[in-house]
Amino acid sequence: MLDIAIVGAGSVGLLLAAYLSEKHTVTLYTKTAEQATLINQKGVTNLTIKKTVFPRAEIIDRLIPHEYIIVAVKSYHIQSLMPTLANVSTCFIFIQNGMSHVKEVEFGLKQSSNWFGIVTHGAKKYAPTAVAHTGVGEIKLAPSTNNLPTEAGIKRLKSLFRPLNIHIEHDCKAMLHKKLLVNAVINPLTAHYNIKNGQLLSAVYEDEVRDLCKRVSKLLDLDYDEAYRDLITIITKTKENESSMLQDIKNQRRTEIDAILGYLLTLENDYRMRFHYEFIKKREEALM
Numbered sequence: 001m002l003d004i005a006i007v008g009a010g011s012v013g014l015l016l017a018a019y020l021s022e023k024h025t026v027t028l029y030t031k032t033a034e035q036a037t038l039i040n041q042k043g044v045t046n047l048t049i050k051k052t053v054f055p056r057a058e059i060i061d062r063l064i065p066h067e068y069i070i071v072a073v074k075s076y077h078i079q080s081l082m083p084t085l086a087n088v089s090t091c092f093i094f095i096q097n098g099m100s101h102v103k104e105v106e107f108g109l110k111q112s113s114n115w116f117g118i119v120t121h122g123a124k125k126y127a128p129t130a131v132a133h134t135g136v137g138e139i140k141l142a143p144s145t146n147n148l149p150t151e152a153g154i155k156r157l158k159s160l161f162r163p164l165n166i167h168i169e170h171d172c173k174a175m176l177h178k179k180l181l182v183n184a185v186i187n188p189l190t191a192h193y194n195i196k197n198g199q200l201l202s203a204v205y206e207d208e209v210r211d212l213c214k215r216v217s218k219l220l221d222l223d224y225d226e227a228y229r230d231l232i233t234i235i236t237k238t239k240e241n242e243s244s245m246l247q248d249i250k251n252q253r254r255t256e257i258d259a260i261l262g263y264l265l266t267l268e269n270d271y272r273m274r275f276h277y278e279f280i281k282k283r284e285e286a287l288m
């Protein structure tokens with residue numbers, strides 16, 4: 001039994017708490033005292049398997065060291081969270097979409113062993129204490145460049161995430177870049193045209209999908225044919241999904257466009273990427 005903390009009790013944080021609490025001691029750190037109180041009273045319910053578990057919940061100001069701290073907030077929450085995280089030296093796991101958090105973490109949490117991850121499970125929070133597992137996917141984790149994990153450490157991580165289809169990767173940058181390309185194409189286009197992921201397979205959008213895929217793969221030094229093939233596979237697998245960016249726009253929430261196209265624009269000021277970036281920023285500003 002491991003001592004795990006999860007920071008952020010949103011969709012992914014609640015989903016992880018729902019599965020990991022079955023075998024481990026889990027503490028969920030919430031932004032508000034209200035949500036912590038509700039979780040301590042009612043537990044966390046996984047609506048998909050109709051099961052309630054009882055992790056401990058605390059407000060984030062009370063963060064203390066744990067064996068693992070999984071950070072499950074949005075990419076744009078990371079910056080303001082850094083001073084709190086920097087107070088505890090531990091093994092951190094970051095699962096954000098995009099890349100903007102990577103430098104912040106590698107610079108700000110030098111004393112800790114950090115892992116970056118990508119999550120392809122679908123999670124949707126329906127209430128402060130309830131979450132649905134909307135799509136079975138996997139979790140890939142890779143050590144940050146300054147983290148040299150031992151075989152025993154890797155084995156422990158694998159056992160921790162076993163219920164969620166864990167894969168350990170060794171090239172963190174390659175892993176994050178591949179997911180970045182997927183998010184850089186699917187998310188802005190689906191949010192722009194207000195369509196489900198699968199509609200990108202229609203001939204109407206083919207030129208735009210190929211064009212963005214070409215630009216991003218060139219910028220990230222990825223093989224275009226392979227990247228396009230992987231992209232089409234993910235679009236097909238998630239064809240019924242609304243991308244997280246489309247959901248954010250529909251729910252009048254801030255999107256992760258800065259961590260995705262915004263990050264890529266810091267590498268090269270590509271005019272088509274800027275067009276898509278600005279379109280989403282304008283939608284975001286109009287909504288908030």
Ligand SMILES: NC(=O)C1=CN([C@@H]2O[C@H](COP(=O)(O)OP(=O)(O)OC[C@H]3O[C@@H](n4cnc5c(N)ncnc54)[C@H](OP(=O)(O)O)[C@@H]3O)[C@@H](O)[C@H]2O)C=CC1
Nearest residue numbers: 008009010011012030031060073074077096097119122123
């Ligand atoms: N949902 C999904 O299916 C998937 C999500 N991801 C990625 O996972 C990450 C998290 O996504 P998701 O769970 O959907 O996002 P949510 O917005 O549902 O959850 C984020 C949570 O973090 C909380 N939070 C914000 N700041 C703090 C803080 N300082 N201390 C404690 N908690 C805080 C928010 O609280 P409040 O709401 O009160 O602001 C919210 O509950 C994103 O990067 C996303 O791209 C990846 C794959 C799938």
Ligand SMILES: CC(C)(CO)C(=O)C(=O)O
Nearest residue numbers: 186238241242243244245
């Ligand atoms: C893979 C994809 C595009 C699935 O919807 C996703 O990660 C997201 O919506 O953020």
